Amino acid sequence: MSEIAITTLAERPEYLERMYEFADAWPAFMHNDPIGNAFSSAPDGP
Numbered sequence: 941m942s943e944i945a946i947t948t949l950a951e952r953p954e955y956l957e958r959m960y961e962f963a964d965a966w967p968a969f970m971h972n973d974p975i976g977n978a979f980s981s982a983p984d985g986p
Contacts, residue, residue, distance in 0.1 A: 949956055
């Protein structure tokens with residue numbers, strides 16, 4: 941089993957566009973949670 945590698949967009953800029961594919965993957969209630977929003981703010985679109 942391969943290890944999970946955590947990187948930043950500065951280290952792997954080729955994943956920037958791919959990051960926006962996940963925007964619709966979260967259930968609707970996740971977008972209405974003020975605590976969750978405080979800890980996981982999404983960047984603005986490209």
